[in-house]
Amino acid sequence: MIESPGLLLTLLAFVLVIGPLVFVHEMGHYLAARWFGVKADAFSIGFGREIAGWTDRRGTRWKLGWMPLGGYVRFAGDMNAVSQPSAEWLALPEEERNQTFQAKPVWQRAIIVAAGPVVNFLLAMLILGGFAMAYGxxxxxxxxxxxxxxxxxxxxxxxxxxxxxxxxxxxxxxxxxxxxxxxxxxxxxxxxxxxxxxxxxxxxxxxxxxxxxxxxxxxxxxxxxxxxxxxxxxxPVSLFEAPVVAVRRTGEIVSMMVETIGQIITGRRSVKELGGPLSIAKVSGEQITLGADAFVFLIALVSINLGFINLLPVPMLDGGHLLFYAIEAVRRKPVGPEVQEWAFRGGLAAILGLMLLVTFNDLGNFGLWQSLASLIG
The missing domain is CATH 2.30.42.10 (PDZ domain)
Structure with missing residues (x-):
C-alpha cells in the first residue's frame, strides 16, 4: 500500500528543511562580514515581496519573503551585480565607504563569500557527528x-x-x-x-x-x-572521535555526489534523475513521516548539497565569486566589470535552464506528463 504524507505535511516539512538551511547559509555570510566590519543592509529569507520584518539597531533589515526558495544578505555598497567599485560607491563618505563589501581586500571578500557554504558543511558534520555518537x-x-x-x-x-x-x-x-x-x-x-x-x-x-x-x-x-x-x-564513537567520523562521512557523501554528476555528464546516468525543489519537498514529507532520525539525516544531506552546489565555479553562485577572487589575487587586479557582467548573465541563464530542467523532471516524476498524455490520447 502506497503511503502519502499529504500536501500540508509535505509543505511544512519542506519549509522546515529549506528555511533553517538557507538561514544558516546566509548567517555564515553575515557573521563573516560582521567580523571584517562590513555593514549589512538586508538579511532576507525568501525572495519577493516582504511579508514580515524588522530593522535592528545596526540598520540591517531582517525580513521574510513570500517565496521560500532561498535567501540573501545585501551588504552596504552593493550597487551592482558584480560588487565592484562604481562612481556611486566612490561618492560615499569615507567612513561609510569603509564599511562596504567592495572596500575590503580580496582575501576578506573571499572568506565572506565562502563562509555560507562552509557553515552548511559544518552543520551537516555536527548532525553526522551526533548520529555517530548516538549509534556508533x-x-x-x-x-x-x-x-x-x-x-x-x-x-x-x-x-x-x-x-x-x-x-x-x-x-x-x-x-x-x-x-x-x-x-x-x-x-x-x-x-x-x-x-x-x-x-x-x-x-x-x-x-x-x-x-x-x-x-x-x-x-x-x-x-x-x-x-x-x-x-x-x-x-562506539567518543566525543573526540565524532568530528573525524563526521568529516569522513561528509567526504563520502560529497564523493558520491561528484561521481553521480560525472555519470550524468558522461551519459551513464539519465538527466531525468536530477531533481529540484519539488523533489526536495516530496522527500521531506516522506522522511518526516519516518521519524525524527530520518528527517534530521535528510537535513544533513540537503545541507551538504547546498554547500556543494554553491561552491561550484558558476557565476551567480558563491563558487563563481570565489573564482573571480582567485583570478584577482593572481592578476593583482579585479576582472573587468564588463566581463563579470556577461559571465553573471551566462551563469544566470545556466541556472534558470537547470531549474527548468529539474522542474520538468519533478513534474514528470509526479506523473503529470503521463496524465496529460493519457488525456490527449
Missing part, C-alpha cells in the same frame, strides 16, 4: 558472508570468506564502502580485487541491477553484487 560507527570487515545464487558476485566467481579489497577504482576498507560503490554503478562492468587464502586476485564483474519500490511508491534502480555480510560490527 559501522566498521564491518568487507568479507563475503554468503553469495546469492545467480547474482553478479556468483557469476564473477566470488566465494564466502573472500575479503574484498578493491572495486573498480575504489579501495574497500569496510563492507559499507562496497555497498556505497555498487549502489550508484548499476549494470556497469568493472573489476573486483579480493584476498583468498592469502593471495590477491582480480576478476571482471558486471554489477547487477535491483529495481526497488519504497512504501511511498518511489522506484529506485540500484546496483548490487549479491553479497551478504557476516555479523555487523559497530563500534
Amino acid at each position: 560507527d559501522t566498521r564491518t570487515p568487507p568479507v563475503v558472508g554468503t553469495v546469492l545464487e545467480n547474482s553478479a558476485a556468483a557469476r564473477a566467481g566470488l566465494q564466502p570468506g573472500d575479503r574484498i579489497v578493491r572495486l573498480g577504482d575504489r579501495d574497500i576498507h569496510v563492507f559499507e564502502d562496497m555497498l556505497s560503490y555498487t549502489r550508484i554503478h548499476p549494470a556497469e562492468k568493472t573489476t573486483v580485487a579480493f584476498e583468498r587464502n592469502g593471495q590477491v586476485q582480480t576478476l571482471p564483474v558486471t554489477i547487477g541491477v535491483d529495481q526497488q519500490t519504497d512504501r511511498f511508491g518511489n522506484n529506485y534502480r540500484i546496483g548490487m553484487l549479491g553479497i551478504a555480510r557476516g555479523d555487523r560490527v559497530t563500534v
Whole structure:
C-alpha cells in the first residue's frame, strides 16, 4: 500500500528543511562580514515581496519573503551585480565607504563569500557527528558472508570468506564502502580485487541491477553484487572521535555526489534523475513521516548539497565569486566589470535552464506528463 504524507505535511516539512538551511547559509555570510566590519543592509529569507520584518539597531533589515526558495544578505555598497567599485560607491563618505563589501581586500571578500557554504558543511558534520555518537560507527570487515545464487558476485566467481579489497577504482576498507560503490554503478562492468587464502586476485564483474519500490511508491534502480555480510560490527564513537567520523562521512557523501554528476555528464546516468525543489519537498514529507532520525539525516544531506552546489565555479553562485577572487589575487587586479557582467548573465541563464530542467523532471516524476498524455490520447 502506497503511503502519502499529504500536501500540508509535505509543505511544512519542506519549509522546515529549506528555511533553517538557507538561514544558516546566509548567517555564515553575515557573521563573516560582521567580523571584517562590513555593514549589512538586508538579511532576507525568501525572495519577493516582504511579508514580515524588522530593522535592528545596526540598520540591517531582517525580513521574510513570500517565496521560500532561498535567501540573501545585501551588504552596504552593493550597487551592482558584480560588487565592484562604481562612481556611486566612490561618492560615499569615507567612513561609510569603509564599511562596504567592495572596500575590503580580496582575501576578506573571499572568506565572506565562502563562509555560507562552509557553515552548511559544518552543520551537516555536527548532525553526522551526533548520529555517530548516538549509534556508533559501522566498521564491518568487507568479507563475503554468503553469495546469492545467480547474482553478479556468483557469476564473477566470488566465494564466502573472500575479503574484498578493491572495486573498480575504489579501495574497500569496510563492507559499507562496497555497498556505497555498487549502489550508484548499476549494470556497469568493472573489476573486483579480493584476498583468498592469502593471495590477491582480480576478476571482471558486471554489477547487477535491483529495481526497488519504497512504501511511498518511489522506484529506485540500484546496483548490487549479491553479497551478504557476516555479523555487523559497530563500534562506539567518543566525543573526540565524532568530528573525524563526521568529516569522513561528509567526504563520502560529497564523493558520491561528484561521481553521480560525472555519470550524468558522461551519459551513464539519465538527466531525468536530477531533481529540484519539488523533489526536495516530496522527500521531506516522506522522511518526516519516518521519524525524527530520518528527517534530521535528510537535513544533513540537503545541507551538504547546498554547500556543494554553491561552491561550484558558476557565476551567480558563491563558487563563481570565489573564482573571480582567485583570478584577482593572481592578476593583482579585479576582472573587468564588463566581463563579470556577461559571465553573471551566462551563469544566470545556466541556472534558470537547470531549474527548468529539474522542474520538468519533478513534474514528470509526479506523473503529470503521463496524465496529460493519457488525456490527449
